Amino acid sequence: MVQIFGGGATGGGDPAKKVQLAPFGSRTVSRDSPNHSVFFWCRFLAAERPAPALERASTLSARSGGNHRRRERYDGSNHTPPTARTEASVPVPSMMRPRTTPEWNAFGAATRYAQTHDLSEPAEAAYLEALDEARRDILRRLVRGVIRGDPTGLPSPELVPPVRARIADAIPDVDDVEIPWEVTRAETYGSVAVLPLPPTNKTLLGPIKTTHGFDRHRIGDDSWLVGHTRVDRIDHPVSLLDLLDRAGAFVDDGQAARFRVEVAESVANLALARLADAVLGERLDPSSPVLRRVANGNAAADRPAALERIVTDGHPFHPAGKIRKGMSAADGLAYAPEFTDRIDLRFVAIDSTVARETRSRGRKRLTDRLFETFGGLEEAASDELPPDRPIDRFAVVPVHPWQFHHTILDRYEADRRTGRVVPLSYTHPATPLLNLRTVVPHDTDRLSDDPPHIKLAIDVQTTNVVRTLSPNAVTNGPQVTDALEAIASRESFDHLGFLPETAATCYYQPGGPHTEGHHFDDARHLSGMVRMNPAHHPFVGTDAVAVPAASLIASVPGTDRPLVCDLVSEYTATDGDGPDPRSFFEAYVDVVVPEQLLLLSKYGIALESHLQNAVVVFDEARPVAALIRDFGGVRVLDDRLAPHGLDVSVDPYPNSDIDADGEKDLYGKLYYALFQNHLAELLATLAHECDMDEAAGWDAVAHTARGTFDAIRAAHDVPADRVNRDEAALFEPSMQHKALTAMRLRGKRHEYVTSRVSNPLAREDR
Known part of the structure; x- marks a missing residue:
């Protein structure tokens, strides 16, 4: 820690009037200090100017003796994370090394990826640099979610002008505190959110650059915690979660621990994804129109899939928007769309006695659609099924390769022994899409002319939900398709089209409906669905x-x-x-x-x-x-639909949310x-x-x-x-908002937690 006594940095002066430069990310300021400007200037010189990536990485290597996997780690369980310092005790940016277990777990994969694509020298420097901005980005999402979502257990934030006196007045129980000069820059910030966290004796300051429609705040680069005697810059989103936990924002300790891990994983995955952005950019022709540039420059099964691969930042609102809980960093490199355009789609045959098959009107069953799409699949199934049972007694389900190896072989082991579940050796390359579980088959000499999108089950959590495919979705999707197609035929929409979910199948034990428990879990882990590829929709044609x-x-x-x-x-x-x-x-x-x-x-x-x-x-x-x-989230109000006499009905699976x-x-x-x-x-x-x-x-x-x-x-x-x-x-003055951060604080997955936000459509002068 650099200490400045009186007016100099070399000692002397009155020790009672000292200004201390705390490690990067925090500061301790004596109320009696006569010259706060010395503190800020020295802090800028010592800590605010990050070194180039190569210099940063070299410093890290020298400091750790070449062993980057240092023993100090912050896994979210402590309230005060460890801080990196040089041997000379000069404050060092926190991006100099990983600090959470997920960041360390991604370190090797990120280094190897950077080395393979020649992103930096030394190879780990690219990831370490990306970590800093990933922490800031996830922190901005978290602060915005807390301010906007009005979580239970916390007071409502007050938005005040970026004026020192106004900010100080909004901070309770603190009469004399040094407000960070960064939050008072009126040319940068339009307001500052002040949120007291009473049991912690801390107050969160979230500088707001601007506020967009529906109170969508654009948070500044740094947020701060103000206490009685010190002001700390929040340098990791998990640090803020610790304070929120102490302030009573979480429903229980278990959810606090879960959300810490989710946010920490999102930081690590986002930093890793930022490396992919640089790799994808190397392949683009800057002279082409942008859609052609991206669609032709990114390897993928088709043009829409190539365009979808550029979405590397995850959910724009969710502080855990890059979580892939259940997958390792190496799994991400193997299966996530930002890193690869090819995964090996697998297939599993299910005896019809334990299969639920659905399809929309006039469409083929899923098995027949798969046999039609993938040349050689039917022959492979015939060769590998039990010889005493004909192929038409089985349904075939497409399976994600991660699910195939991590879930199917173990979960359905008893059924494999009896021949009711038969993993097939046939594979086909496919491009994964943004939601990880939907894939697009690559064009090969075995593929039909109109391959569908294929939605799979995968036991991996992204945002709030594990992305398996429930019997609800298997049952409801084709029915909603029938209703929408009947309406489209009647209305002849000029601009609105649908991507029909035409056929689906899941493992299904007799005696249903299964709405929870072991049988429900068996159904949702081995299931698949096909829907129309947007490239083949009539609205797209050949040129669009x-x-x-x-x-x-x-x-x-x-x-x-x-x-x-x-x-x-x-x-x-x-x-x-x-x-x-x-x-x-x-x-x-x-x-x-x-x-x-x-x-x-x-x-x-x-x-x-x-x-x-x-x-x-x-x-x-x-x-x-x-x-x-994706019709899983559709709502249908039968009182409005039924009177139209469309000769279709939506009879949803029990416990579905589709009925409004x-x-x-x-x-x-x-x-x-x-x-x-x-x-x-x-x-x-x-x-x-x-x-x-x-x-x-x-x-x-x-x-x-x-x-x-x-x-x-x-x-x-x-x-x-x-x-x-x-x-x-x-056009109501305020509108109900789906508060994603508040949902995670309360441990909600499917049940919504809502808040009210101002409605930009409700301006009185319109």
């Missing part, structure tokens, strides 16, 4: 490109520029005046909003059209259609997914990165939504009072 909406806010590999900003640059407005983000966004809204509102108001179906589930079709840089995938409890359930699904998640995040990106007027963007959304409701009323197909209620709910 289907782009996962999540890719729009992801950076083009090798740059810091979001994909959507390059699209805006290439987009030419109707009047021919050149790039115009507002005109681009208006065209986008016209494609994704009107027909989804019609589907809700007229038919009582709310799609879960958030960024990951929406695929937007572009003709050059112009949005022309929206395709919605009422109109509010519809609003909570569509209005959150489409407006709060999809459009709000896209518009925030356009405003922050592409200089778009965000208020003008919300004006465009409001104008399109109002016009849609007017058109529905004018058609006289829907009771006017119902349309009025749907419209009023969308």
Whole structure:
């Protein structure tokens, strides 16, 4: 620790009036110090300027004697993490070495990946540098979630101007404290969130650069903890979780421990993913239009899959958005889309006596669809099935290779011995997509002309949920497909398309329905589904490109520029005046909003059209259609659907969430997914990165939504009072928000925890 006595750094002066530079990430300031500016200047010189990656890594190597796997580790169980220091006790940036067990666990895999792709010298330097920004990024998500989500057990935060006196007034029980100068920069921050954590005698300061629609705060690079005698910069998100635990924010100690691990794993995985971004960027031709550049430059089974591979940062809101609980870092390199375009898709045959098979109208069963898609699969199955049982007595299920080796062989061992479950030797290369469990088969001489997307079960947790495939999804998906296709046939949508889930199968013991327990778990771990590949949808054709909406806010590999900003640059407005983000966004809204509102108001179906589930079709840089995938989160209000006499019905599997409890359930699904998640995040990106007027963007959304409701009323197909209620709910002053951070603090997975956020569509002057 560097100590400055009086006015110099070499000693002397009054020891009672000393200013100490605490290790990087914290500071201790005497209230009696006569010259705080000396402290800040010396802190800047000693700690704020990170050395180049090579110098940092060399310093680490020299300090640790070449042994980077040091014994000091922070696994989230202690309230005070260890701090790295040089031999001369000069503060060292925390990114100099891993600090949590997950960061250490990823160290070897990251080093090998960097070495293979020649990212840095020494090889580990690239990962160590990425760790610092990953910690900051996950911390920003955590602070935003705590401020925005109003978690149970914590007081509500107060947002104050970035003025020293105003911040100090909002901090309880502290009369004289040094407010960090960083949070008082009015040219950088619009406000500061002040959140007391009473039992800890600490107060969280979260500087806010700007606030986007639905109270989506853009948090500053650093957040701070203010105590009675010291101010600490939070240098790891797990450190904040320790304080939240002591403040009573968690439902119990077990959930506190789980969330610490989830956040720590997200930091490590995000840092590792940032290395992949550099590798993907090396393959792109900068002279090509951006969609062609990314689609042709990234190896993948098809163009939409290539575009999906650039989403490396995980869920944009969730502090555990990069968790892959159950997978090691090496598993991530083998199976995650940012690292590989090929995994070996496996197959398992299930005796029909323990299989549940579903399909939509007029479609083939899953087994037949697989035999049709993969040349040689049927012959391989015939050769490997028990000789006393014909092949038509079996159903075949596609299986993720991780699941095949980690779960199937052990969990179904008894069934394997009796020949009721038969793992097959046949494999086929496939590209994994963003959600890890959906894959796209590679084109080989064995593949049919229209291969589907294949959704698999994998016993790995991402965000809040383990990504197996339940009998609920197997049962409901084809039924929702029938309903949506019947509606689409009647309405002839111009811009809204669906990616039908045509067939599914799961292991299923007789005597169901199984809604919990061992039989339910057996069903969800060995299951699979096929749905239409967006590249084959009629809206796409031969010239257009289907782009996962999540890719729009992801950076083009090798740059810091979001994909959507390059699209805006290439987009030419109707009047021919050149790039115009507002005109681009208006065209986008016209494609994704009107027909989804019609589907809700007229038919009582709310799609879960958030960024990951929406695929937007572009003709050059112009949005022309929206395709919605993944029907597991759809809500259906039968009181609205049944009167249309569509000759289809949705009879969901017991304990499914698909049946809407009422109109509010519809609003909570569509209005959150489409407006709060999809459009709000896209518009925030356009405003922050592409200089778009965000208020003008919300004006465009409001104008399109109002016009849609007017058109529905004018058609006289829907009771006017119902349309009025749907419209009023969308334009309420505040809207229900799905508080993901609060959900994890309370240990919730499927049950929502909500808060209220201000609604940018509700401006009185509209």
